[in-house]
Amino acid sequence: MVPPELHLINPVQLAEKQERLTGTIPLSALQRIREVLHDDKGSIKFELHFGKDEQGVIFIQGKFSVSLKIKCQRCLQPMELPLQGQICLGIINRNVARNLSDRYEPLTLNDNEISLETLLEEEILLALPIAPVHERERCKGSRIVEEYRPEHDSPFAVLKNLNRNK
Ligand SMILES: [Zn+2]
Structure with a gap:
């Protein structure tokens, strides 16, 4: 099944004209991203x-920049995950074998x-963390994790604070 309203581009032609494209695409149009989202409202800016x-x-x-609503992998409650990234792709033509320098990701x-x-x-997908979680103070699941992280009661925690105040 072909998803509706895909925006097809021809990078070779665009490159000849040195075009610049800016815009937004609704997250609901990104089939593979939708699978990991808690809520597909919002859009990606590029x-x-x-x-x-x-x-x-x-x-x-x-x-690009986008804010995803996904499930926290610790407490399974929804969370906001702002993501932004640089894009640097080098086009590989199937008919012309060539090695790209390291500065490009091959496409x-x-x-x-x-x-x-x-x-x-x-x-x-490349920018997405493997297991996104809330900040600890905001996460309902962190109390369980906290039991395995006794650093708050450690005397060294106090020492660290003392050093900082000097
Ligand atoms: Zn959480």
């Missing part, structure tokens, strides 16, 4: 710049096109 470097590599550079295209949704999904 800025993408297309170009060709001195070695002829077509690149997509930019950044292989089928049919020269990719949807903005797929591209941004990948970036979010």
Whole structure:
């Protein structure tokens, strides 16, 4: 099934024109991200710049920011997870084998096109922590964890504070 309203782009053509794309995509359009979300309201903001470097590599550079509502992996209650990241992709054409320098993450295209949704999904998945949890004070599950972390009662905790006050 093809999800509706995908925004297909052709990075090669965009790179020739040195285009810049900015915008927002609703999280509800990102099928793979929706699976991990507690709530798919909200959207991802992005800025993408297309170009060709001195070695002829077509690149997509930019950044994104998004706030995800997901489940805390400690207490299983909803939490807000702000994420932002840099995007630095180098396009690999299936027909032309070449090695990319380390500065790019490789992106292989089928049919020269990719949807903005797929591209941004990948970036979010890469930036997502393996086990996101609340800050300890806000997490209902942290009391259980606390029992295994006796550092609050440790005399060294007091020493640390003393040193800081000097
Ligand atoms: Zn929690």
